Amino acid sequence: MNGGALDLLDDELARARAGERAALAVLVQAHQRAVYSLALRMLGTRDLAEDLTQDVFMQLNGNLTAIESNKHLGFWLRRVTTNRAIDQLRRRSRVQMTSLEDEQAFFSAEDDADPLLQRHLRDLLSDLSPPARAVLLLRYQEDLDPTDIAQMLDMPINTVKSHLKRSLETMREKTLGMQSARCEDSST
Amino acid sequence: MKKCSWPIFLALLAPALAWAAAPNPKLAIPEFAGLAQKATESVTITLDPALLAMAGRFLDGSDPQDAATQEIIKGLRGIYVRSYTFDKDSAYQQTDIDAVRAQLAAPGWNRLVETHSRKTRANVDIYIMIDNNRAIGLALIASEPRQFTIVNIIGAIDLDKLHKLEGQFGVPKLDIDLSKTPTQGAQK
Amino acid sequence: MSQEIESRIRAALRPVAPSEDFSRKLLARVVADRPGRPKPRRLLSASARPLAWWLTASLAACLILAVGVRQHLEQQRVQQSGLEARRQVLEALRMTSQKLNLAYQAVKNQSTSLTDEESGV
Numbered sequence: 029m030n031g032g033a034l035d036l037l038d039d040e041l042a043r044a045r046a047g048e049r050a051a052l053a054v055l056v057q058a059h060q061r062a063v064y065s066l067a068l069r070m071l072g073t074r075d076l077a078e079d080l081t082q083d084v085f086m087q088l089n090g091n092l093t094a095i096e097s098n099k100h101l102g103f104w105l106r107r108v109t110t111n112r113a114i115d116q117l118r119r120r121s122r123v124q125m126t127s128l129e130d131e132q133a134f135f136s137a138e139d140d141a142d143p144l145l146q147r148h149l150r151d152l153l154s155d156l157s158p159p160a161r162a163v164l165l166l167r168y169q170e171d172l173d174p175t176d177i178a179q180m181l182d183m184p185i186n187t188v189k190s191h192l193k194r195s196l197e198t199m200r201e202k203t204l205g206m207q208s209a210r211c212e213d214s215s216t
Numbered sequence: 217m218k219k220c221s222w223p224i225f226l227a228l229l230a231p232a233l234a235w236a237a238a239p240n241p242k243l244a245i246p247e248f249a250g251l252a253q254k255a256t257e258s259v260t261i262t263l264d265p266a267l268l269a270m271a272g273r274f275l276d277g278s279d280p281q282d283a284a285t286q287e288i289i290k291g292l293r294g295i296y297v298r299s300y301t302f303d304k305d306s307a308y309q310q311t312d313i314d315a316v317r318a319q320l321a322a323p324g325w326n327r328l329v330e331t332h333s334r335k336t337r338a339n340v341d342i343y344i345m346i347d348n349n350r351a352i353g354l355a356l357i358a359s360e361p362r363q364f365t366i367v368n369i370i371g372a373i374d375l376d377k378l379h380k381l382e383g384q385f386g387v388p389k390l391d392i393d394l395s396k397t398p399t400q401g402a403q404k
Numbered sequence: 405m406s407q408e409i410e411s412r413i414r415a416a417l418r419p420v421a422p423s424e425d426f427s428r429k430l431l432a433r434v435v436a437d438r439p440g441r442p443k444p445r446r447l448l449s450a451s452a453r454p455l456a457w458w459l460t461a462s463l464a465a466c467l468i469l470a471v472g473v474r475q476h477l478e479q480q481r482v483q484q485s486g487l488e489a490r491r492q493v494l495e496a497l498r499m500t501s502q503k504l505n506l507a508y509q510a511v512k513n514q515s516t517s518l519t520d521e522e523s524g525v
Contacts (some may be wrong), residue, residue, distance in 0.1 A: 036267060049435045050481030051472065056434050056484055058275075060427060065419035067247040070489055078426050097430045102266065136418040146416050168410065169417040171293060199409050236504070238502045261496045263489070269419070271489035282490075285497060291418075331510035340507040348408045349457040367500045 037098035045092050051136070056085055059102065062170065063109050068134065069153060069165050080116070084109050106170060107180045110162040114181075117158040148202040152195065157184065163191040165178035225397045239324025241345040241353020242294065246315050250309055251300050261297040268292055291372030299365040306365060313357060316366055317341075320355055334389050345375075435470075436477060 037058055043051035063084055068077035085090045087108060089094075095101045135146050153161055159181060174192065178185040252258045263271065267291050275282040289295075302308065320327075320343045330341040338360040345353035351374075356367040422430070 033486045036492070037264075040485060043419050050478040053435050054483050054485040055425075057486070058270045058429055060430065061269050061419045061421050062266065064422040065417075068420065069417070078422065078430075081422065081426075082430055082433060085430060086437055089434060089437050098264075098266075102264070110455060134420070135416055136420050142412060145412050145449065147412060150414050164413075165417065168413045169419060171414075185424065196406060199413065200406070203409060203412075224467045246434070255416050258501070259495070263491050263492060269421075269453075271493040274483075274486035274490040275443065275493075276462055281494070285493060288497065289493060292416060295493065297499055299499060312505060319504045329507050329511070331507045333506070333510040333513065335513065337504065337511070338506050340503055340510065342504070342507060348411045350411065356500065358508075365499060367496070367501055367503065369500070386448075 032100040037101075039090075040043055041095060041101060045095070047084065052089070054090075055098075055101065060085070062102070062152065063105050064168060066106060066109045066165055067113060067167065070110065070158070070161060072154065076116070080109065080112060084112065086173055101182065103176075106172075110166065110181065114162055117161075148199060152198055152202070155198075156191075156195065159187075160191040161193065163188050164195050167192055173193065239322075239345050239347065239352075240326075241355075241368070241370045243296070243319050243355060243366075245296060245298055245366055245368065246299065247299060248312070254302060254307055256301040256303045257299075257301040259293065259297060259299040261325060263295040265293050268295065281336060291374065292369060294368070294370040296368040296370075297365070299363065301363045303362070305361040307362065310359065313359060313364060313366070316357060320357075325353075325355065326353075355365070431478075431482075432475070435475075 029137055034098045037055065040051040040054045040058075044055055053195055060081065064081045067080040067084075068074065071077055071080060084105060087099075087104065091104075095104055116147070134150065153164070156164065163177055163180060163183075166180065167171045167174070172180070178188045181188075228345075246255045248258075272286060272289055277286060278284050300308065320323075324333045324345045324347075325343045326346060327341065328344045329340070331338075331340045333339075338358060340356065343355040344351050345355075350372060352370070352372060354367070354369040354373050356365070358367075360366045435440075
């Protein structure tokens, strides 16, 4: 690690652009989790998510030369995934969020999982319009700033902020509703 | 009014969104190109979420060090390290690091520890960013006569788990209590 | 309150991994796909076809072997990169702990000298 910077994935990207398939495999491995998670939470089912994930990476294959850095690659993958998901959802009248057997795969199974919040979140996601859903996921799953989200979705920044505001207000009401119900139970 | 209703009432009156002022634990670390050329050894580690996910897959759960590392990086979204070693004292200026220090004066960062050692002539400053009583970012600046190191860790840092690395990496217990205001005085 | 909900949403929306089976198939398909490859033209006459079948079979066998070798090399490469990422994580945490230890030593030495002063040493 002596001398200049070592960004592993930038190196792999350069190799992939030069035609090294093994390097492409490394990039797919590194980014598939983010792409798949976005696809799953946008489209609601594992099958659709897997199809979209595959399509996105196949599209990447044909566009490698346009990708300048690993950071650009991350941006490109998220943009293509969300825009393609939005297009798919607009063609369907209503998204079917996961069946019960898929529910466990929808959220990560961490020790600090909050099943009630997860349920409210899933309900919220299915109620949101596709662009609003994309905004919520890009903000809280991918940690993007509103400015980046606006650029990615080609959306005015005020629209991004408005989507986030309404989503948070809805979540706050749902979780407070939960709390209120608990208070009433404990007072009787 | 019922006892439980007051928090709900106040919360509903609360301002809509605080995300615009949401703290960002990711530091903008300069390139240090000039210093890198002078250094006898330089370390640049950039581990974004994709690389952390990849690394996690290759950590061996049956090995105690790897298992402890897996636990640490589970909630992390980035680890960034820059370290430069020189062959003589005072080859770098404190002003070189000031651009990073200035960011730690921003709201959200709390100085946990500031140490100056006459024996080793090492200064170590540790900052934590806290959100809802959880550490979401750590920044460490260590400057020694012939070396300086900047570490920025982003994500849900579990300081208890960091303590448990004692013996694995030689990490000492720092007796950090998050329930207290984390602005320990300097020990000059 | 807003920040608390945001934290909880972030925690709930941590990325999830696809199944191992899907990952394997995805890798295989993406890496095997070569956009813009020209379609082969028919070059042989009817009388040359039996020989062509043997040639085709032999070529197919070589291709399968080559694909197998390539997949093996690719897996090796993925493994190399994964191990390199692991090494960097360990190195980053090692350096962090080293500097934390410096801070600890400084605090400990300060506490020791304060105690010595108080006891008149």
